[in-house]
Amino acid sequence: MSETARDPAPVARTGRRIALGVSYDGRGYQGWQSQPSGQTVQDRLERALADFACKPISTLCAGRTDAGVHGLMQVVHFDTDIERAPASWVRGTNRFLPPDIAVQWAQPVPAGFHARASAIARRYRYVLLESPVRPSLEAGRVGWVFRPLDGVAMHAAAAHLIGEHDFSSFRAAECQAASPVKTLTRIDIERRGAYWRFEFEANAFLHHMIRNLMGCLVRVGQGLAHPDWMREVLAARSRDAAAPTFAPDGLYFVGPVYAPHWGLPERVAAYDWA
Structure with a gap:
């Protein structure tokens, strides 16, 4: 889950550019980005595209996700000289994909569109179960805490994070981002029964930043730190000042935000499920 790794050299423009919206369950994969093992979401998607198109296709995505992190609407683009209707790219590619990855939509886009560079914001959601008993049916799809959480305290802590800040305290050691300064525009926290939902929106995120x-939010919510401690952690600009990295299980890449003129879908059915 990051904007850290550098994209490969731009793909040569041939024919038309296609954008896809892709959803996936991240539990069985080593993250988004292609690896020698071939066990990543990108690897599986590109193999399916190649099987459907009968030739190799390389994709570029809006935001790479880590192992175990899910995608509600990852957006990718690729260039191709193959003529297919948008619905054919959806149905044809899905025919070769495993059940836990699915193309949700396909749309031709202008040559100037870039899945990553054209995004003006990115959104993540964390779903957290508060229960004395660990999850079962939803295992791997939600995070879990067994101590009660204080929503008022978490809201107060989150308020310290809004705006442009140096987020070094929330940055993984292996993060490759050019700058730790990001603009966090929104954190919404709400409870539905035993489940908490945390919504994050920013211009970009650092590696492991959400987790x-x-x-830190969970530590505050459990009463183990005062809400103002979040301000101290932020000011420290040191990973040592923050709480341990939380589990990836309940983390979802909701998707990128694009300017309206690109005309891309803004949501998929999985938004309602999560």
């Missing part, structure tokens, strides 16, 4: 923020 590190969650570790």
Whole structure:
């Protein structure tokens, strides 16, 4: 879950550019980005596209996700000289994908569109179960805490994070981002029964940033730290000042935000499920 790794060299423009919206369950994969093992979401998607198109296709995504992190609407683009209707790209590619990855939509886009560079914001959601008993049916799809959480305290802590800040305290050691300064525009926290939902929106995120923020919010929510401690952690600009990295289980890449003129879908059915 990051904007850390550098994209490969731009793909040569041939024919038309296609954007896809892709959803996936991240539990069985080593993250988004292609690896020698071939066990990543990108690897499986590109193999399916190649099987459907009968030739290799390389994709670029809006935001890479870590192992175990899910995608509600990852957006990718690729260039191709193959002529297919948008519905054919959806149905044809899904025919070759495993059940836990699915193309949700396909749309031709102008040559100037870039899944990553054209995004003006990115959104993540963390779903957290508060229960004395660990999750079962939803195991791997939600995070879990067994101590009660204080929503008022977490809201107060989150308020310290809004705006442009140096988020070094919430940055993984292996993060490759050029700058730790990001603009966090929104954190919404709400409870539905035993489940908490945390919504994050920013211009970009650092490697493990959401999971590190969650570790700190949960610590405050459990009464183990005062809400103002979040301000101290932020000011420290040191990973040692923050709580341990929280589990990836309940983390979802909701998707990128694009300017309206690109005309891309703004939501998929999985938004309602999560």
